């Protein structure tokens with residue numbers, strides 16, 4: 578992939594996951610810059626040979642690609658001073674949840690080339706999942722660059738319509754947290770039953786990893802069949818799954834994802 582000069586505005590959790598993932602894939606540190614007001618955040622990137630700054634305007638001016646990685650509620654305060662920068666020949670990538678293309682155009686009127694991305698933190702270990710959206714008028718080479726950037730740290734998909742970004746947020750951006758919560762609950766139960774914390778974690782994380790790998794490596798087998806293959810009639814798994822069914826797991830997951838989508842839609846109006 579091309580190695581354009583990228584300035585990240587915001588050096589928090591998600592920026593770190595993408596940047597460290599990119600470094601692992603050989604993206605040159607001297608082509609990356611991170612702007613964050615927090616010195617301890619800047620130190621994390623400087624330690625990896627990445628240029629750091631607390632001056633968003635200067636850092637944006639020197640970039641070919643500016644990647645906005647601040648919280649949605651900070652977006653307006655961050656963008657208004659950036660209006661001093663001419664974005665007309667730069668690629669602007671926003672990973673912020675719920676901030677629409679129209680809102681980005683309003684906040685940075687000189688930005689002609691914008692891609693919205695919804696990534697997730699497994700980018701850190703090259704196992705990210707990102708949804709991308711851009712206006713149909715965006716030049717193909719810029720779309721290709723944005724896709725290659727995220728493809729370097731995981732898998733990607735382009736959305737046909739921007740409104741689907743809310744669903745992508747529920748499906749990938751937020752979803753690692755659902756799986757962590759599930760693993761936490763399993764670990765807790767094991768610890769309550771007397772299993773040592775580290776062993777409980779190993780048992781849970783290795784089983785989660787194995788299940789995800791089996792799903793990935795057997796695309797021709799439905800998730801239902803993968804589940805059934807574990808479930809002996811009248812056996813132990815069936816006993817566990819019966820509890821999930823009784824407690825309404827499907828409905829709970831549906832409600833949780835719907836809440837995520839609703840919050841994203843609400844935040845789109847707020848910020």
Ligand SMILES: NC(=O)C1=CN([C@@H]2O[C@H](COP(=O)(O)OP(=O)(O)OC[C@H]3O[C@@H](n4cnc5c(N)ncnc54)[C@H](OP(=O)(O)O)[C@@H]3O)[C@@H](O)[C@H]2O)C=CC1
Nearest residue numbers: 587588589590591613615646647648649672673674696750
């Ligand atoms: N975390 C995730 O899993 C995902 C996050 N996202 C999106 O990524 C974006 C960032 O999220 P996340 O990394 O979790 O958030 P963080 O709070 O971890 O990171 C945001 C960073 O921006 C810094 N910041 C605050 N003000 C400025 C400023 N004026 N200029 C530059 N940097 C500033 C913050 O510093 P300080 O803390 O000192 O305020 C913080 O270090 C959000 O919009 C979120 O929706 C998308 C997908 C997944």
Ligand SMILES: O=C(O)[C@@H]1CCC=N1
Nearest residue numbers: 674746749750751752
């Ligand atoms: O929780 C959030 O709002 C962000 C967006 C997706 C993941 N984290």
